[in-house]
Amino acid sequence: QSALTQPASVSGSPGQSITISCTGTSSDVGGYNFVSWYQQHPGKAPKLMIYEVNNRPSGVSNRFSGSKSGNTASLTISGLQAEDEADYYCNSFTSSPTLGVLFGGGTKLTVL
Amino acid sequence: QVQLQESGPGLVKPSETLSLSCTVSGGSIRPYYWSWIRQPPGKGLEWIGYIYYSGNTNYNPSLKSRVTISVDTSKNRFSLKLSSVTAADTAVYYCARALIVGATIEAFDIWGQGTLVTVSS
Numbered sequence: 001q002s003a004l005t006q007p008a009s010v011s012g013s014p015g016q017s018i019t020i021s022c023t024g025t026s027s028d029v030g031g032y033n034f035v036s037w038y039q040q041h042p043g044k045a046p047k048l049m050i051y052e053v054n055n056r057p058s059g060v061s062n063r064f065s066g067s068k069s070g071n072t073a074s075l076t077i078s079g080l081q082a083e084d085e086a087d088y089y090c091n092s093f094t095s096s097p098t099l100g101v102l103f104g105g106g107t108k109l110t111v112l
Numbered sequence: 113q114v115q116l117q118e119s120g121p122g123l124v125k126p127s128e129t130l131s132l133s134c135t136v137s138g139g140s141i142r143p144y145y146w147s148w149i150r151q152p153p154g155k156g157l158e159w160i161g162y163i164y165y166s167g168n169t170n171y172n173p174s175l176k177s178r179v180t181i182s183v184d185t186s187k188n189r190f191s192l193k194l195s196s197v198t199a200a201d202t203a204v205y206y207c208a209r210a211l212i213v214g215a216t217i218e219a220f221d222i223w224g225q226g227t228l229v230t231v232s233s
Binding site for chain 2: 003032034036038044045046047048051052057089091093097098099100101102103104105106
């Protein structure tokens with residue numbers, strides 16, 4: 001099982017919007033609406049931010065949104081704030097070679 | 113609210129077996145799925161496997177030959193054993209609650225704080 005592909009880093013200024021992509025295959029991202037996104041601050045556990053492509057858990061800011069087109073999922077953060085600076089990981093259910101889970105390699109978001 | 117806490121040795125010798133436990137507090141281990149995920153220092157996340165409270169399991173194919181996940185519902189706890197470890201198994205190990213729809217893993221909604229396990233002689 002190969003990891004999903006994410007850009008190593010993205011950056012933006014406070015108030016701007018950024019988008020992080022997550023590319024997989026038809027056996028994972030493209031084949032199912034079970035893509036989730038996690039935020040991880042240094043030394044902390046990951047926190048679920050988006051599930052089922054575009055759903056936010058209770059308590060997560062509506063500045064975070066998700067989408068999917070073909071084999072690529074995306075996380076968009078609008079109105080960037082300093083506290084958004086963190087690593088972000090995508091995650092997808094996969095059916096190849098067996099039923100399981102794949103993570104992306106992670107994207108470091110820097111708020112300039 | 114539900115909280116997870118990992119416990120176990122922080123240092124394991126090469127070729128030996130890594131053993132960790134995750135205690136669930138603030139809620140029942142039933143009727144959920146529970147997972148182990150690891151993160152080597154400075155690297156990304158890797159799913160290890162999951163277990164249902166009834167004992168059904170599913171493992172990452174790349175680790176399947178070395179992994180055993182078990183559950184003890186009487187102690188509200190589940191455990192990980194990883195055999196024949198090498199330095200490549202050095203990582204922060206997280207336990208997490210898995211949300212599952214049918215046979216598909218939807219997301220991991222609650223995480224433990226993680227515990228660093230170093231493989232070294």
